Amino acid sequence: SYVLTQPSSVSVAPGQTATVTCVGINIASKSVRWFQQKPGQAPVVVIYSDNDRPSGIPERFSGSDSGDTATLTISRVEAGDEADYYCQVWDSYSDHYVFGPGTKVTVL
Amino acid sequence: QVQLVESGGGVVEPGRSLRLSCTASGFTFETYAMHWVRQAPGKGLEWMAVISYDGNYKYYADSVKGRLTISRDNSKNTLHLQMNSLRADDTATYYCAKSEKKTAVAGLCESWGQGTLVTVSS
Numbered sequence: 283s284y285v286l287t288q289p290s291s292v293s294v295a296p297g298q299t300a301t302v303t304c305v306g307i308n309i310a311s312k313s314v315r316w317f318q319q320k321p322g323q324a325p326v327v328v329i330y331s332d333n334d335r336p337s338g339i340p341e342r343f344s345g346s347d348s349g350d351t352a353t354l355t356i357s358r359v360e361a362g363d364e365a366d367y368y369c370q371v372w373d374s375y376s377d378h379y380v381f382g383p384g385t386k387v388t389v390l
Numbered sequence: 391q392v393q394l395v396e397s398g399g400g401v402v403e404p405g406r407s408l409r410l411s412c413t414a415s416g417f418t419f420e421t422y423a424m425h426w427v428r429q430a431p432g433k434g435l436e437w438m439a440v441i442s443y444d445g446n447y448k449y450y451a452d453s454v455k456g457r458l459t460i461s462r463d464n465s466k467n468t469l470h471l472q473m474n475s476l477r478a479d480d481t482a483t484y485y486c487a488k489s490e491k492k493t494a495v496a497g498l499c500e501s502w503g504q505g506t507l508v509t510v511s512s
Contacts, residue, residue: 283452315498317435324485324502325435368435372496377449379425379437379498 284373286382293388300356302385304369307350312371314352316345319384320365328367329354356387364389392416392501394486399506402476412469412486412503420444420464423489423497426471428482429505436482439471443492476510483507 287305294300304314314332317325327336329345332352342357356363369382398410412424426438439450439460448460459472469486483505491497 313496313498317499319435324504325499326502327500330490330498330500366434370435370437370498372498374496377495378451379440381427381435381437384434 283376283378284371284380286369286371286380288367288369288382288385290383291386291388293390294356294359295390296361297358300359300363300387302354302356302367302387304352304354304382305350306352306371306380306382309352309371310347310349312373314345314347315370316343316354317368317370318363318365319368325368359387359389361389363387392488394488394501394503396484396486396503396506399484399508401509401511403512404477404510406476407472407474408476408508410471410473410484410486410506410508412471414467414469414486414488417488419467421492423492423494424460424462424469425487425489425499426458426460426469427485427487427499427502428480429485430479430482433482438484440489440494440497441469442494447494449494473508476508478510481508481510 316329318328319325333345366384368384393415425440441460461470485505487499488501489497490500
């Protein structure tokens with residue numbers, strides 16, 4: 283089955299840039315979605331179709347991918363960005379959907 | 391405004407069954423596939439199942455195949471998850487999520503409900 287790997291945690295100072303990676307075989311050939319989940323809340327889409335933002339999501343959130351790595355970048359990080367971030371793809375070989383294990387972003 | 395409200399969670403003994411429901415509003419339910427995703431306490435998201443817009447196609451995670459059945463009633467804008475032979479490791483918050491597409495394939499999760507907690511314990 284298709285496996286996604288994410289760092290368990292990323293720490294960043296306010297105003298700096300946080301980078302969260304999602305690694306999977308040839309992930310650049312897939313559509314990647316990123317979710318933000320704050321404690322006690324449901325996940326919210328922050329990036330879809332690799333690098334598009336839903337309305338209401340700040341421009342500080344961006345996505346990219348190349349080869350085996352998809353990347354969520356949060357620029358000018360704010361305290362309110364502290365959350366868990368998950369990537370998701372669809373695996374066409376198994377017709378299964380896969381989430382990455384999640385990355386806890388901590389704002390120092 | 392998409393709204394998804396899950397219900398049916400609670401405490402259930404190991405080996406028993408439980409049926410979860412998700413009531414949808416704010417979009418044309420019958421034209422979108424729907425997902426169930428769960429999250430064990432303190433753990434990550436785990437995709438469980440997806441059903442196509444018309445209910446004709448269903449796919450399940452290998453970890454739960456055979457014990458879970460996803461279904462929908464488009465006349466009532468409702469999604470269901472029948473869970474049988476429940477185990478302690480099924481303890482989780484169960485979310486329903488709207489797909490971005492009508493087909494069961496290639497449609498990632500879009501909007502989510504707030505979830506319903508299922509606790510499997512004697």
